[in-house]
Amino acid sequence: MIDLDGTLRESHSGQLYFQNPQDQQIIAGADIALNTYQENWTIVGITNQGGVAAGHKTIQTCIQEQQYTLQLVSLLKEIYFCPDFEGKKCFRVTRHNAHNHSQTKWSGQYRKPQAGMLKLAMVRYNHSPEDCVYVGDRPEDEEAARRAGVAFEWAEDWITRHQTITTPI
């Protein structure tokens, strides 16, 4: 499981917020790190999208943004995002669809640092916390992983670790 903004992707324009769904690029080295995972790993994105609640973008734009990321990153299976500050809502985006998971027992716990999105993803794939890892760039990512019982790795370390392995001598 991987955080997206600041971990896997950044804006192409250099602005803090994406100006449109296509205003994004993969962070240097993150693609290399991701590509080291074997096929028996399931890789999903987990992202707070409070920009929806803040009025910076609509749910539909946010879904398009996730689908563009899925286009850019073929190894990413799907993306979970929480659009509200109360953590009540969660959408799961695949390349062609979006599913609303707001009516579950985790409603109210979706926004990181709460662990609802990580737990939902683990249940969907029938994975135990000890078989999972979460990569992120912020303290709320680390806290969400802790609450889910999942190992955490800082994005910077994750990228550096894989670059070291793949750098020719």
Ligand SMILES: [Mg+2]
């Ligand atoms: Mg982030």
